[in-house]
Amino acid sequence: MKIVRIEAYQVDLPYSGGTYRLSGGRTYQSFDATFVRVVTDCGLDGWGESTPFGNNYIAAHARGVRAGLEDLVPALLGADPRLCDRINDQMDFALLGHHHTKAPLDIACWDIFGKSTGLPVCDLLGGRIAGPVPVISSIGSDTPEAMRASVARHRALGFMGHSIKVGATEAEGGPMIDAERIRACLADRQAGEWFLADANNGMSPEQALRLLALLPDGLDFVLEAPCPSWRETLSLRQRCSVPLLLDELIQTEEDLVHAIQTDACDGVGLKITKQGGLTRTRRQREIARAGGLVTSVQDTTGSEIAFAAILHMAQSTPRHMLRHALDPRAMVTCSTATFEAPLVNGGAEAPNLPGLGITPDLEVMGDPVAVWQ
Numbered sequence: 001m002k003i004v005r006i007e008a009y010q011v012d013l014p015y016s017g018g019t020y021r022l023s024g025g026r027t028y029q030s031f032d033a034t035f036v037r038v039v040t041d042c043g044l045d046g047w048g049e050s051t052p053f054g055n056n057y058i059a060a061h062a063r064g065v066r067a068g069l070e071d072l073v074p075a076l077l078g079a080d081p082r083l084c085d086r087i088n089d090q091m092d093f094a095l096l097g098h099h100h101t102k103a104p105l106d107i108a109c110w111d112i113f114g115k116s117t118g119l120p121v122c123d124l125l126g127g128r129i130a131g132p133v134p135v136i137s138s139i140g141s142d143t144p145e146a147m148r149a150s151v152a153r154h155r156a157l158g159f160m161g162h163s164i165k166v167g168a169t170e171a172e173g174g175p176m177i178d179a180e181r182i183r184a185c186l187a188d189r190q191a192g193e194w195f196l197a198d199a200n201n202g203m204s205p206e207q208a209l210r211l212l213a214l215l216p217d218g219l220d221f222v223l224e225a226p227c228p229s230w231r232e233t234l235s236l237r238q239r240c241s242v243p244l245l246l247d248e249l250i251q252t253e254e255d256l257v258h259a260i261q262t263d264a265c266d267g268v269g270l271k272i273t274k275q276g277g278l279t280r281t282r283r284q285r286e287i288a289r290a291g292g293l294v295t296s297v298q299d300t301t302g303s304e305i306a307f308a309a310i311l312h313m314a315q316s317t318p319r320h321m322l323r324h325a326l327d328p329r330a331m332v333t334c335s336t337a338t339f340e341a342p343l344v345n346g347g348a349e350a351p352n353l354p355g356l357g358i359t360p361d362l363e364v365m366g367d368p369v370a371v372w373q
């Protein structure tokens with residue numbers, strides 16, 4: 001089997017809540033998504049998505065995805081898409097880094113691999129673990145009461161995990177408002193619920209320590225991605241008693257090994273495009289497992305095709321190490337594909353269909369922005 005044609009598509013995905021507020025005063029109204037379709041000489045095709053979370057979230061930007069494809073595609077035309085590690089070797093030889101550009105090509109190859117075997121991608125990633133995967137809510141920064149109400153709305157829908165965005169600038173209220181946000185969101189905590197306070201690398205150790213000092217003892221939550229650098233994170237790690245989960249700092253296998261070696265964290269957020277696609281996320285999942293880290297399977301954001309990749313990875317991740325998956329469909333107003341994985345009681349299960357199990361909506365995709373063959 002050979003790749004004979006690759007197409008790229010661009011779609012804007014408006015944020016469903018108007019304005020998404022993140023630490024450091026960052027705001028987002030819409031996300032620029034790139035989709036790739038990989039076509040083979042036997043007629044099978046596969047799809048992948050890469051939707052960065054704006055230009056200032058991590059070093060990944062939407063126009064860079066499309067520019068990078070120009071450099072990667074020549075390395076893949078003629079290659080066998082089922083040999084996913086070899087596909088990644090060829091992409092790495094053509095272009096160093098740029099995980100978010102490689103990811104949609106890698107995901108599309110797994111979609112083809114699944115279709116060619118008749119198996120869902122989760123089975124190829126190690127095997128389905130039956131039952132719905134718990135999905136986490138995403139509670140954007142707001143007033144403490146608005147965030148508490150948002151947690152309550154998600155609780156009513158069956159969500160058991162809640163990701164609360166913190167990391168206010170000093171002008172927005174700093175550690176004081178963040179402490180109020182955490183207290184408000186945990187005020188109605190139910191048995192079995194799990195809370196993350198996610199600063200998305202937006203705090204200094206000084207701010208994080210002030211925040212923790214303002215909280216009462218006994219609050220059950222994990223602090224996620226407090227600081228932007230390894231030095232700051234390790235400094236905070238030595239001086240705080242709450243569990244830490246790292247996300248944006250861990251993008252490569254080497255990052256994860258470094259985190260384990262330095263005992264920097266207790267968990268890791270694996271985002272499919274941030275880690276470089278399903279092949280690399282699978283490698284990192286196994287390293288995290290060996291290191292005893294709990295794992296959250298997510299993506300920067302996206303639509304149905306991004307969620308399909310997330311869900312197949314999460315569906316094949318041992319439950320004792322899987323905290324949750326993120327369902328980015330709730331974050332955007334635009335639907336790009338049919339994907340039969342409804343959210344029921346805060347959980348979703350990957351469909352038992354070959355490949356990713358998605359049917360892209362070609363009207364929403366529009367005309368390709370680039371075609372290579």
Ligand SMILES: [Mg+2]
Pocket residue numbers: 198200224225247248269
């Ligand atoms: Mg995070």
